Amino acid sequence: MKSRLNLTIEDSLLTSMKKYAEKKNTSVSNLVEAYFKNLTKPAKRETFMDMVEKLGPHNIDPKADLKELYYQNKKHGL
Numbered sequence: 001m002k003s004r005l006n007l008t009i010e011d012s013l014l015t016s017m018k019k020y021a022e023k024k025n026t027s028v029s030n031l032v033e034a035y036f037k038n039l040t041k042p043a044k045r046e047t048f049m050d051m052v053e054k055l056g057p058h059n060i061d062p063k064a065d066l067k068e069l070y071y072q073n074k075k076h077g078l
Contacts, residue, residue: 007032 014028021028060069 005032 017028017031021031024031060066
């Protein structure tokens with residue numbers, strides 16, 4: 001079900017939005033609805049792989065003993 005909403009905006013902005021909507025083959029109402037949907041949609045949860053990709057490259061020797069590196073870093077407060 002759709003409801004009616006009254007908005008008060010500058011005349012020049014409304015004129016610009018009508019022209020924009022016409023170029024996009026839509027209506028000002030549809031543009032406003034899409035904008036509101038975008039504002040209210042839940043934020044995308046970051047996945048584990050997203051976090052890993054943010055880490056970027058590392059300089060750890062592939063042959064290194066990671067357990068030993070962990071304890072060395074812990075010992076030195078890193």
